[in-house]
Amino acid sequence: MDQLPAITLPGATIEILKARCATCSMHQLCLPMGLDMGDMDKLDKIIGRRRRVAKGDVLFRIGDPFSSLYAIRLGHFKTYQINAGGEEQVTGFQMGGELLGMDAISTDKHYCSAMALEDSEVCEIPFASLEQLLVDMPTLLRHFHRMMSQEITREQSVMLLLGNMQASQRFAAFLVNLASRYEARGYSATAFQLRMSREDIGNYLGLTIESISRLLNKFKKLGLLEVANRELRVLDLPRLKAITAGTEPCG
Amino acid sequence: MDQLPAITLPGATIEILKARCATCSMHQLCLPMGLDMGDMDKLDKIIGRRRRVAKGDVLFRIGDPFSSLYAIRLGHFKTYQINAGGEEQVTGFQMGGELLGMDAISTDKHYCSAMALEDSEVCEIPFASLEQLLVDMPTLLRHFHRMMSQEITREQSVMLLLGNMQASQRFAAFLVNLASRYEARGYSATAFQLRMSREDIGNYLGLTIESISRLLNKFKKLGLLEVANRELRVLDLPRLKAITAGTEPCG
DNA sequence: CGTGAATTTGACTGACATCAACTCAGGTGG
DNA sequence: CCACCTGAGTTGATGTCAGTCAAATTCACG
Numbered sequence: 422m423d424q425l426p427a428i429t430l431p432g433a434t435i436e437i438l439k440a441r442c443a444t445c446s447m448h449q450l451c452l453p454m455g456l457d458m459g460d461m462d463k464l465d466k467i468i469g470r471r472r473r474v475a476k477g478d479v480l481f482r483i484g485d486p487f488s489s490l491y492a493i494r495l496g497h498f499k500t501y502q503i504n505a506g507g508e509e510q511v512t513g514f515q516m517g518g519e520l521l522g523m524d525a526i527s528t529d530k531h532y533c534s535a536m537a538l539e540d541s542e543v544c545e546i547p548f549a550s551l552e553q554l555l556v557d558m559p560t561l562l563r564h565f566h567r568m569m570s571q572e573i574t575r576e577q578s579v580m581l582l583l584g585n586m587q588a589s590q591r592f593a594a595f596l597v598n599l600a601s602r603y604e605a606r607g608y609s610a611t612a613f614q615l616r617m618s619r620e621d622i623g624n625y626l627g628l629t630i631e632s633i634s635r636l637l638n639k640f641k642k643l644g645l646l647e648v649a650n651r652e653l654r655v656l657d658l659p660r661l662k663a664i665t666a667g668t669e670p671c672g
Numbered sequence: 673m674d675q676l677p678a679i680t681l682p683g684a685t686i687e688i689l690k691a692r693c694a695t696c697s698m699h700q701l702c703l704p705m706g707l708d709m710g711d712m713d714k715l716d717k718i719i720g721r722r723r724r725v726a727k728g729d730v731l732f733r734i735g736d737p738f739s740s741l742y743a744i745r746l747g748h749f750k751t752y753q754i755n756a757g758g759e760e761q762v763t764g765f766q767m768g769g770e771l772l773g774m775d776a777i778s779t780d781k782h783y784c785s786a787m788a789l790e791d792s793e794v795c796e797i798p799f800a801s802l803e804q805l806l807v808d809m810p811t812l813l814r815h816f817h818r819m820m821s822q823e824i825t826r827e828q829s830v831m832l833l834l835g836n837m838q839a840s841q842r843f844a845a846f847l848v849n850l851a852s853r854y855e856a857r858g859y860s861a862t863a864f865q866l867r868m869s870r871e872d873i874g875n876y877l878g879l880t881i882e883s884i885s886r887l888l889n890k891f892k893k894l895g896l897l898e899v900a901n902r903e904l905r906v907l908d909l910p911r912l913k914a915i916t917a918g919t920e921p922c923g
Numbered sequence: 924c925g926t927g928a929a930t931t932t933g934a935c936t937g938a939c940a941t942c943a944a945c946t947c948a949g950g951t952g953g
Numbered sequence: 954c955c956a957c958c959t960g961a962g963t964t965g966a967t968g969t970c971a972g973t974c975a976a977a978t979t980c981a982c983g
Contacts, residue, residue, distance in 0.1 A: 505917030526821035570777035666756030
């Protein structure tokens, strides 16, 4: 389940890149190492303006024509599909530095919807321009392929989770994943806010809100975490990891 | 669940491409329209030799260093992950014309294993060479991105399946998907062989072999299909689709 | 402070898993 | 050629994890 941290550069380099990228300081497309200053300028040119997305607003919807990818600058999103019965299935939660919309490339239509879980900000990246740019920038090309591939592996992990994990394993895996992503971004791995509702979490994990509520309580009783509404503090990350792995029986 | 047919060219064009591509007549990388003859030659050059993979043999294993993608020329594969407890989770079944190994690009290590379900044949495509080639061939670049994106959407469909479908819906979806893929390849959509064991099917769908067996029987009794061992004949595809969608209650 | 939505808690239910016995197909060797 | 063997698949009885339903409680926001 552990997702590789999207950002693996030494802090100093990140700062440099941040400073360089005029419109969009955070997103991953700025991160491949070895971009020279000329390359950076080119990248800056194609990145569209920043766009604010208010909490609850939909950035794109299933079936919308595809024209751009979106790099999350700030905030959190959920992506979800709608099944034939009209019910949602949450397919992922995305945060700053992650890229939205890659599923739309194959058919030129968005295959899922993306909704902001809080007031957020994205950079629009017109895909046609990006693809032209990739031709001139092998480093960026490489990086882009890695990002698409990473989305594939992320989804495989979720398949593993949904396919053969118990409820408590799923929930532990979810928490461990969040922790590692926040850590990779320089935030605390052990204290963070759940940006999504219990309903979204349950939906994502193939469980009901009631189950999520019970699991939170169980983990609290086991001394694994503290919760107050959406404020969460992880007290025993190693044990959570053990539960994810199935090593720890988890009462 | 419906996966877009990987091949959408008019038959005549496919035939032309087949004729041109010396080492590998079938795989999708040959399919982007608009490749001129020079491009085709270049593509031919980087495609490694065909490689036979006997039934039960593993093409690559989790953790293997990544160097090549594999285009399936002939036969069927399953891809699977191993969880912490050592159990398998089947993440997909692949057939002729599909590409294996795209998940490995992000970390330079294979993230799943691939096993031949029958005697098969693949073309090895060294990724470094391919990436160089992509720079000179925008059409191929586009196509490659579409293929990666398609893998993302495929996995999203599986997440939907595992996340909020009942057992009978899952199984119906599985059959409908197979039918559409065979149809796209010019085979019968209603009569085909299950190349994978009940165990693999169950594992893929998050169910047990016993459940698969019971579902086969149930569908047989409902007049939806005929089964004899692995030989399968679909009698009522529309109704199977309705069950997938959740429209049909499915006794 | 009040209202509706979100969350929690408890009792009950059901879908699918588990366990176990059995059948069948296909391959092997005498 | 057939008896045997092995692994795959089927069928039935029972168990259980998480879902469903319902009510209580807390939270968010005007």
